[in-house]
Amino acid sequence: MGLSERREREKLARKEQILDAARTLLFKRGLQATTINQIAKLSELSVGTLYLYYKNKEEIFAELEKEGFDLLYQQILEAENKAVTQDEKVVGIAFSYIDFSHNFKDYFDIINYFLSTPELLFPPVIKNRIDKTAGKILKVLVDVINSGIDCGHFRKVDPVKHAVVLWGSLHGLIHFKKMEETMLQNENYRDYVKYMLDNYLYNLKSGVAR
C-alpha cells in the first residue's frame, strides 16, 4: 500500500468520524439545533479540522442526505425482494417509503430539507452523487414496472414516468400528514396512501386482460 493510498484511507476515516458525530447529533437534536461546534466536540476534532474536510456545514448535511438516500434504497430493495407479485412489489415499495418517513424521520427531514429549500444549490459534484442514489431508488420501481409490463401484468406505460409519478405522489401525501385533523378530515393519512395505490395499480392494469 502506497503512501497516498494510506493518506486517502485516513482522510476517509476522518470524514466518517465527523459524519458519525453529525449523524448522532442530527438524530438527537434535529437539523436546526445541530451546530458545528457540537459536531467538533463530539467527533473529538477541532472546528478548524471540520472545515478541512468539509467546505461548510451544508456539505456535512449533504453527506447525511446521501446516507439517507442510501438507507432508503436498502429499505426499498428489501421491500421489493420480500414481495412476490408485481402488485405486491409496488405496494411494498410505496409503503416502505411511507414507513421510512416515520421510522427514519430525521433522514426524511434532511432529504426533504434539501429538496424544498429554494435557495440551496449544491456544487454539481455533490448534487450528482446524491441524485445518483435517488436514481437508483427510482430504478427499482422502474424495473418492477418493466417486469410487470413484460409479463403482461401491466399495460404498456412509460415506466420511468410512472415511477416518478408514484414517488412524487407519495412524497406529496407525506406532507399532508400535518393536516390530518383538518383537511384530511380526521382520517388516517395512510388510508389516503392506500387509496392512491389502489388507483395506481388499477390504472396500471386497466385494459389488460387479467
Added chain:
Amino acid sequence: MGLSERREREKLARKEQILDAARTLLFKRGLQATTINQIAKLSELSVGTLYLYYKNKEEIFAELEKEGFDLLYQQILEAENKAVTQDEKVVGIAFSYIDFSHNFKDYFDIINYFLSTPELLFPPVIKNRIDKTAGKILKVLVDVINSGIDCGHFRKVDPVKHAVVLWGSLHGLIHFKKMEETMLQNENYRDYVKYMLDNYLYNLKSGVAR
C-alpha cells in the same frame, strides 16, 4: 361611524401595513433572511408596534401563508371557471397549482415551509384558519369530481380522497423539479405532470362508457 369602529379599521390598516412590508421582504429576500427589524423599518413602524399587532414573527408569516392559500384559491377558482368540461377543469386546476408554485414562488415556499417544518406547530386558532382555506381549495376539486360523477363522466370514486391524492401528487412532483437534470433525465418536469394527469383522468374514466 363610531369611535370603536374607526379603531377597528385602523387596527386592520396597521396589520396590513405590517403585512405589506413583510410580504415585500419575503419576496425580495426569502423566508429565512427576513427579520423583524427589517419589517419594522420598511413598514415605518417601530419594532414594538409590530409586537402589538402580532405575537411573534411566526404569526406574521402565518398570515402570509394564509394569504398564499387565499391567492391560490383564487387561481384555482379561475382555472375552474375558465374550463368547460370536467376533464379540462381537472387539468386546469392542476396546472394552476403548478403555475402558482412558479409564478408565486414565495407564497408556495411559505406554504411548503409550514407544511414541512417538523417542529413548527401553530396555535390551534391560527392553524385552523389556515387549514380552512386549504379545505376550500380542496373543495373546488372535490366539486369538480363530484359533478363529473353526477353527469356520468367519471366513475364513482371517493371524491375527497381522489382530490387529496391529486393535490398531493402535484405537490410532490413540484419538489422533484430540483432533480430535473438528474433523476428526471433532463425531461421537463411539466411533462411528468402532464403524464400524471393523463393517467389520473384515464383512471377516473376507465370503465365509464364514453
Added chain:
Amino acid sequence: MGLSERREREKLARKEQILDAARTLLFKRGLQATTINQIAKLSELSVGTLYLYYKNKEEIFAELEKEGFDLLYQQILEAENKAVTQDEKVVGIAFSYIDFSHNFKDYFDIINYFLSTPELLFPPVIKNRIDKTAGKILKVLVDVINSGIDCGHFRKVDPVKHAVVLWGSLHGLIHFKKMEETMLQNENYRDYVKYMLDNYLYNLKSGVAR
C-alpha cells in the same frame, strides 16, 4: 358629602383597584415578572390611567411594601397578644417575623427589595409613610421590652436599641437561609433562630434576680 369629598373617595377607590391587580400579579408572577401592562389589563384600566394615579411603577410597589409592613404589623400584634409572659412575647414576635418571611414570601421579598436595592431612593413622602409603619412594628417590640423592664423581668437595657438589634438579627438570619446546606452545615436555620433567641433572652435577664 361635598363634591371634592366624593372625588377623593373615588380617587382612593381607583388606587385600590390598581393595587388589587398589582398585588394579585405580584403574588402570581413575582416582582420582576409583573409589568405595568399586565396591571392595567387586570385592573381594567388603561396604562395611561395608572400613571395618573401613580408616578411610576416603583410607586405602586412602594404601596405594596407599605401593605406588607401593615400585614406584618398585624401578625406581630397578634403574636404579642397571644403570648403571656414577656419572654414568650419576644419569642412569639420573633417567630412571627420568621413565619411572615415564608408565609408571605412575596411581601417579604418586596420589603427586602426596597431595603436592599442600593440605588433606590423614594420621594420623602412615601418613604416616611412606610417607615412609620416600620416604626409601629418596632414599637411593639419596644413596649414588650419596656414592660419587661418595668416588672423587673428584664434588666435595664436600651429598649429601642435592643428592639432594633433583635429585628436586625432576625432579618439577617433569614438571608442566610440560602446557605442552609453549605455554611449552616445542613442544620435547619430555624434552629439558629431559636439559638439566637435563647441568647437574646438570656442577655435580657442575666443579672436580674429571677
Added chain:
Amino acid sequence: MGLSERREREKLARKEQILDAARTLLFKRGLQATTINQIAKLSELSVGTLYLYYKNKEEIFAELEKEGFDLLYQQILEAENKAVTQDEKVVGIAFSYIDFSHNFKDYFDIINYFLSTPELLFPPVIKNRIDKTAGKILKVLVDVINSGIDCGHFRKVDPVKHAVVLWGSLHGLIHFKKMEETMLQNENYRDYVKYMLDNYLYNLKSGVAR
C-alpha cells in the same frame, strides 16, 4: 513551559480581563445597569468571546461575588490579627464587616444580591465554591470564639451557632441603614452595631468569672 501550560495561563488571563471590565462597570454603574455589551466593549473583547469564558452573565457576577467574599475574608483576617484579646477580635471582625459594607459597597451589594434574590439558583459547582469561602470567613469567627472558650474567657457556647448569629445580626443591621433617619431615629446606625456587640460580648462572658 509546555503549550498546554501557556494555553491555561492565557485562558486565566482572559478571564481576568473580563472580570476587570465587569468589576469596573459594576463599581461605576451598579449591578443592574451593567450589560454584557458594556463588559465586552470595555474588556476589548467581542461579546462572543465573553460567552466562551463564561456561560452567561450570571456566571460573571458569581465570580465577582466570590471575589467579594475573598476580599471580605482578607479584611476579616486582618482585623482578627490586629486585635489582641478575644473581645477585641470579635469587635474587630464585626466592624471589619460593617466597614466592608461601606468601603466595598459594590462587593457587598453583589453578595447581598445573590443572597436575597429569591429566584436565583446557581449551578451547584459555583454555589459550593462561593459558599466555601463564606465558610472560611465564618471559621475565623468560630476559631476566635473557640479560643475564647478554651482560655476560659467565654462561656461554653455553641461556637458555630454563635458565629452565625453574629454575622447574621450584622448583616441584618446593615440593611437597616436605609432607615437611619426614620426608624433608627436619627441615631448613627453604627451605634446600634456597637450596642449589639456590647450585648453579644456580655452574653459570651456572663456567668464567667472575670
Added chain:
DNA sequence: TATGAATGAGTCTTCATTCAT
C-alpha cells in the same frame, strides 16, 4: 495537517413611559 480562540453582526423580544385624542 490540525488547532480552537476569536469574531460581531445579527437574532427576537420586552416594557416603562409618553402624548395626541
Added chain:
DNA sequence: GATGAATGAAGACTCATTCAT
C-alpha cells in the same frame, strides 16, 4: 380625567466561519 397605541433603545445570547499558530 381617561385612553391605549406607539415608541425604540436595550436586553442577553448565538454561531458559521476564519486565521494565526
